[in-house]
Amino acid sequence: xxxxxxxxxxxxxxxxxxxxxxxxxxxxxxxxxxxxxxxxxxxxxxxxxxxxxxxxxxxxxxxxxxxxxxxxxxxxxxxxxxxxxxxxxxxxxxxxxxxxxxxxxxxxxxxxxxxxxxx
Amino acid sequence: xxxxxxxxxxxxxxxxxxxxxxxxxxxxxxxxxxxxxxxxxxxxxxxxxxxxxxxxxxxxxxxxxxxxxxxxxxxxxxxxxxxxxxxxxxxxxxxxxxxxxxxxxxxxxxxxxx
Numbered sequence: 001x002x003x004x005x006x007x008x009x010x011x012x013x014x015x016x017x018x019x020x021x022x023x024x025x026x027x028x029x030x031x032x033x034x035x036x037x038x039x040x041x042x043x044x045x046x047x048x049x050x051x052x053x054x055x056x057x058x059x060x061x062x063x064x065x066x067x068x069x070x071x072x073x074x075x076x077x078x079x080x081x082x083x084x085x086x087x088x089x090x091x092x093x094x095x096x097x098x099x100x101x102x103x104x105x106x107x108x109x110x111x112x113x114x115x116x117x118x119x
Numbered sequence: 120x121x122x123x124x125x126x127x128x129x130x131x132x133x134x135x136x137x138x139x140x141x142x143x144x145x146x147x148x149x150x151x152x153x154x155x156x157x158x159x160x161x162x163x164x165x166x167x168x169x170x171x172x173x174x175x176x177x178x179x180x181x182x183x184x185x186x187x188x189x190x191x192x193x194x195x196x197x198x199x200x201x202x203x204x205x206x207x208x209x210x211x212x213x214x215x216x217x218x219x220x221x222x223x224x225x226x227x228x229x230x231x232x233x
Contacts, residue, residue, distance in 0.1 A: 009159075035221065045209060045224040091161060106152065106177070107211075107222060111161040 002027045004094050006110035013082055014118050021077040021113045023092030029053075031097035034068065034075045035107065039089040048090075051075060082117045089114045121146045125210050125225035132200055132232055140195045140228050142210030148223075149214060151193040152177065153185065156207040156227075165208075168193055200232040 003026040013019045025034065036048040049059060051068050059066045063080045079086055093107040123144045132138050144151065152167035154177075164177030168187040182204055184196040193212075197204060207229050213222040 037224075043207070043227050043229075045227075047221045047223075050221050093162075106150075106164060106167055107154075107162070108164075109154075109162040111159060 002029075002094060002096055002108050004092050004108055004110035006090075006092055006113050008113045009111070010114045010116070012116045012118065015084060016081050017117075018078060018080050019082050019115065019117075021079075021090050021092075021115065023075045023077065023110060025073050025075065025092070025094045027073075027094060027096055029096040033095040033097070035093040035095070036066065036075075036077050037091045037093065039091065039112070041088070045091070048077075079115075082115075084117050084119055087115060087117045121223065123210055123212050123223050123225040125208075125228050127228060128226060129229050130231070132230070134201055134232055135199050138197050138200060138230075140197075140208060140210075140230070142193045142195065142212075142225060143191050144193075144210075144212040144223065145191065146212065146214075146223065147190065148212035149190070150222075151187065151210065151212045152222075153183070153193070153195045154209045154211065155179065155204075156209065162209065165195070200230075202232045204230065205232050206230060 005024045032053045034051045038046040056068050065078045067076045089112045091112045092110045095107050126141045149170050153165040154162040156162045163179045165183050166177050166185040168174045171187055171190050174185050174187055207227050209227050210225040211222045
């Protein structure tokens with residue numbers, strides 16, 4: 001069965017610390033897609049990244065980086081030199097190609113990790 | 120501007136009074152879906168639609184209805200709301216997965232049923 005686990009419910013760090021948010025997924029599909037979304041206190045969902053199962057290359061975007069490892073079914077997210085504006089709930093999500101015709105709109109979300117960055 | 124628009128943003132209603140939350144997208148996406156977000160549970164899919172006149176149940180469909188008469192609109196209907204449907208609701212739309220696009224989310228609708 002498909003499942004996304006974000007074991008860290010809440011994390012609190014001080015500004016400029018690095019922080020890693022963990023995401024472990026379960027799927028029987030060989031083709032799937034992984035996502036990270038940010039939900040700031042204002043409530044909207046902000047897309048951060050999408051990764052295909054056949055592309056294990058890690059990605060860096062400014063202070064954000066993602067480590068995708070199929071061997072451990074993990075897709076971890078690291079924020080370097082955290083800032084107060086990074087405070088939000090972060091969701092990891094999975095979409096399976098074989099489900100409902102392969103549309104990525106059917107996202108399976110983890111329960112989220114609330115990150116608090118204190119000045 | 121490409122967007123998914125939900126209305127209303129906030130709604131307080133009473134048990135049993137039918138309500139509709141509207142969702143509209145201007146990106147010509149085939150796929151649309153509804154999620155509810157509850158503390159400690161993350162987001163769970165309620166219903167989805169792969170195209171006009173094609174809808175199917177997600178993980179938590181009980182107490183909800185949807186329709187997809189036009190490609191751009193996907194309203195969520197609560198025929199007889201109950202307090203356990205108090206939640207934050209999100210509409211999302213996307214192209215099919217092969218077109219390398221992410222899902223776009225609306226701003227959310229915070230519903231309280233008293």
